[in-house]
Amino acid sequence: LGTLKRPSEIIAEETGTSVAALSGPNHAEEIARDMPSATVVACTDEAVARRLQAALISDLFRVYTSTDIVGVEFCGAAKNPIALAVGMSDGLGFGDNTRATLITRSLVELGRVGAQLGGNTATFVGLAGIGDVIATCTSRHSRNRLAGELLAKGESPAQVEAKVGQVVEGIPTAYALHDMAAAFGIDLPVTENVYQVLAEGKSPAECVRSLMGREPTHEVSGD
Amino acid sequence: LGTLKRPSEIIAEETGTSVAALSGPNHAEEIARDMPSATVVACTDEAVARRLQAALISDLFRVYTSTDIVGVEFCGAAKNPIALAVGMSDGLGFGDNTRATLITRSLVELGRVGAQLGGNTATFVGLAGIGDVIATCTSRHSRNRLAGELLAKGESPAQVEAKVGQVVEGIPTAYALHDMAAAFGIDLPVTENVYQVLAEGKSPAECVRSLMGREPTHEVSGD
Numbered sequence: 001l002g003t004l005k006r007p008s009e010i011i012a013e014e015t016g017t018s019v020a021a022l023s024g025p026n027h028a029e030e031i032a033r034d035m036p037s038a039t040v041v042a043c044t045d046e047a048v049a050r051r052l053q054a055a056l057i058s059d060l061f062r063v064y065t066s067t068d069i070v071g072v073e074f075c076g077a078a079k080n081p082i083a084l085a086v087g088m089s090d091g092l093g094f095g096d097n098t099r100a101t102l103i104t105r106s107l108v109e110l111g112r113v114g115a116q117l118g119g120n121t122a123t124f125v126g127l128a129g130i131g132d133v134i135a136t137c138t139s140r141h142s143r144n145r146l147a148g149e150l151l152a153k154g155e156s157p158a159q160v161e162a163k164v165g166q167v168v169e170g171i172p173t174a175y176a177l178h179d180m181a182a183a184f185g186i187d188l189p190v191t192e193n194v195y196q197v198l199a200e201g202k203s204p205a206e207c208v209r210s211l212m213g214r215e216p217t218h219e220v221s222g223d
Numbered sequence: 224l225g226t227l228k229r230p231s232e233i234i235a236e237e238t239g240t241s242v243a244a245l246s247g248p249n250h251a252e253e254i255a256r257d258m259p260s261a262t263v264v265a266c267t268d269e270a271v272a273r274r275l276q277a278a279l280i281s282d283l284f285r286v287y288t289s290t291d292i293v294g295v296e297f298c299g300a301a302k303n304p305i306a307l308a309v310g311m312s313d314g315l316g317f318g319d320n321t322r323a324t325l326i327t328r329s330l331v332e333l334g335r336v337g338a339q340l341g342g343n344t345a346t347f348v349g350l351a352g353i354g355d356v357i358a359t360c361t362s363r364h365s366r367n368r369l370a371g372e373l374l375a376k377g378e379s380p381a382q383v384e385a386k387v388g389q390v391v392e393g394i395p396t397a398y399a400l401h402d403m404a405a406a407f408g409i410d411l412p413v414t415e416n417v418y419q420v421l422a423e424g425k426s427p428a429e430c431v432r433s434l435m436g437r438e439p440t441h442e443v444s445g446d
Contacts, residue, residue, distance in 0.1 A: 024320075024324075025319065025320045025322075025323030025324055025327070026320055027318065027319055027320055030317075030318040030319065030320045030321075031320065033318075035316075035317045035318050035320055035321055036317060036320070036321045036324070036431055036434075036435055037320035037321065037324060038320075038324040038327075038328070040442050053439050054439070057439050059432070059435055059436065060435060062324075062434075062435055062439075063439065064439075064440060064441060064442035065439075065440075065441045065442065066441065066442045066443070093258075094253075094258045094259060095250065095253040095256075095258050096248065096250055096253065096357075096358040096361060096362045096364075097247075097248045097249060097250055097253045097254065097258055097259070097260035097261075097358055098253075098258055098259045098260065099357070099358075099361075100248030100350075100354045100355070100357040100358035100361075101247075101248055101259070101260060101261040101285075101350065101354060103353075103354070103357055104248070104261075104348075104349060104350050104353055104354035104357070105261070105350075107348065107353070108348075108349075120443070122442070122443040123442075124348075125327075125330065125331075125347075125348050125353075126327060126331075126442050126443070127323075127324065127327050127328075127442065130326075130327055130330070130348075130353060131323045131324060131326070131327035132323070134319075134322070134323040134326055134327070134357060134361075135319040135320060135322075135323035138319065138322075138323075138357075138361045139319045141319075208259055209282070211259075211285075212259055212282055212283060212285055213282065216276050216277070216280050216285075216286065216287075216288075217287060217288075218287060218288045218289065219263050219287035219288065219289045219345070219346075219349050219350065220289070220343070220345040220349070
């Protein structure tokens with residue numbers, strides 16, 4: 001946090017080796033129980049990605065290759081503040097419409113940051129992007145989603161982390177996305193509202209009013 | 224069914240008027256209960272879309288404009304066979320990973336057909352596309368998802384329709400997508416497996432083996 005570096009960048013700097021990243025809708029509990037899953041393995045060297053694909057693929061674990069390690073790593077981190085937002089919506093008693101809207105508009109936001117970082121738009125609509133976002137945001141087991149629910153009930157970020165009892169990655173990641181949005185001059189309405197809840201004590205109910213009250217716009221070009 | 228025409232085409236032919244289409248993650252039950260929702264209103268005449276936006280927008284219903292009526296209408300129909308596939312996965316006892324994978328890869332398929340029809344890719348990753356797919360596929364109230372669950376339990380399409388007691392749109396739509404895939408020469412692995420369950424009595428468990436056993440590939444270019 002502060003460097004805005006991805007894990008693979010830090011590992012490559014420290015070790016001098018090239019690094020691949022694997023990400024997707026991959027709850028370990030379900031893979032261990034032989035439920036069919038799919039994932040993306042990304043490496044700038046496509047031959048390495050193909051070797052990892054061959055090593056990992058099975059009848060129950062479908063592995064796709066990608067050369068977009070930037071997009072794959074970024075999505076794996078940036079999905080967690082979305083899960084916080086969806087958890088807040090659940091905590092406020094909202095339903096499928098609100099959740100689906102938050103996920104969809106958040107993906108538009110991630111795509112904006114990802115493009116600035118040099119990621120490929122196709123990754124954001126792929127398994128490591130929308131796939132992992134769906135698995136995380138609709139799972140009862142997601143601790144980030146649960147943390148959002150507790151925030152909506154009025155608990156502070158510190159109380160939430162104590163209650164969840166595990167790292168809530170979405171909290172530091174929301175701070176990192178706030179820094180990135182400022183650095184790139186990009187508007188990220190959903191993730192910025194998550195940041196304001198965490199850093200400024202804004203209430204989730206007030207976030208709803210902010211998000212719904214913005215100027216009417218066009219779907220593709222607008223916010 | 225058979226003409227492969229969209230409703231707006233038929234209405235325009237019969238009435239001679241221009242038509243707009245509204246679609247998104249919009250369960251009516253939730254809108255009626257004042258839960259925040261968002262939608263897309265599409266018309267080839269953007270001025271008409273903007274007038275409809277102004278007429279419909281409220282603090283709890285956010286309306287985005289679009290000129291891509293083809294994509295909006297196509298997604299509204301094509302999401303239902305995806306919900307059948309997700310329901311089958313649920314019926315087989317699979318979890319979040321399998322569901323998220325089916326949704327993500329199905330969107331790739333829809334994008335292929337939609338591009339042939341002249342739809343805009345952005346619509347497929349927007350509220351009328353991925354947004355509506357998420358709301359439909361993760362809702363316990365979706366009758367198409369429920370129908371898929373019953374198919375996985377071994378019921379026939381006729382038994383499923385009788386038990387659901389309402390129109391299961393995904394069934395005729397799977398036949399229409401099968402015709403479109405043949406007409407355009409496009410490979411649609413997920414929706415084609417849904418068709419085979421409905422039309423040829425293939426078992427959902429066998430579909431899993433077909434889908435997971437295909438050749439390893441690249442995420443963006445491949446199947």
